[in-house]
Amino acid sequence: MNCINFVVPMNSCPCGFYPDRSRCSCTKQQIHRYLGRISRPLLDRIDLCVEAARISFEDLRGMGEQNESSEIIRERVERAQEIQKKRFQGSKIFFNSEMSSKQVKEYCFLGEREEELLQKAFKDCHLSARGYQKILKVARTVADMEGSGRIGRKHLYEAVGYRDLQEKYWGKEDAV
Ligand SMILES: [Zn+2]
Known part of the structure; x- marks a missing residue:
């Protein structure tokens, strides 16, 4: 692997x-x-960029009740891995992040509204072809985490959000 x-x-x-x-x-x-x-090559290998807010002691104390427990999160991650294992059975890859552009076409099918949303993000964020593919792969994983066969708008929104954050700190990939 x-x-x-x-x-x-x-x-x-x-x-x-x-x-x-x-x-x-x-x-x-x-x-x-x-x-x-x-470095930029290392950054390219990072699929998800997440900003962690500083947590106050008060927030931390209340966290157990409001947020998902790590046990539940682990179950979702395992479910996503299981889905990917089945999806790529018989092929040489294991994870969504490894998909070729041909596989992205095959497994990241978008409905009309979703396609529209992604086109808009593509324009607004001046995404490169690689950035576009990356968003689709991440959206596929977000959908897998929910056990959803289809990539929905909320999955795309989440994936675009991860991308935005990377650009916020490191700038656009074409600019460097
Ligand atoms: Zn500082």
Whole structure:
């Protein structure tokens, strides 16, 4: 299996408060240098970019009741993996992230409204062909997590959101 799953937790700047400029004391150059430690080729291998909000003690205490337990989340992840295992049975790949463009066409079918939404995101976010494919693959995984055979608009929205975040910190892929 040539697929490596990895998680890169990092601050958004040396002091950790950026983009909250009222608390972040780093210079532009410091932030740029810090984020630059993640190279573009490495960034391309990162499918999901998620911003974790600072959690206060009060939030943490109330968390158990409001949010999904890690047990439930684990079940959803396992279900998504199971779906992918079946989907790619007999092929050389295991995960959605490994799909070729031909496989993306086959497995990431979009309805008319979904297609429209993605076209709009493609224009608004100036996505490259690679960015477009990546969103489809991530949306496929988000749908799998829900056990949904179809990729719906909310799955696409979520996938576009992950993409936006990466651009917020590292800029557009074509710009570098
Ligand atoms: Zn800072």
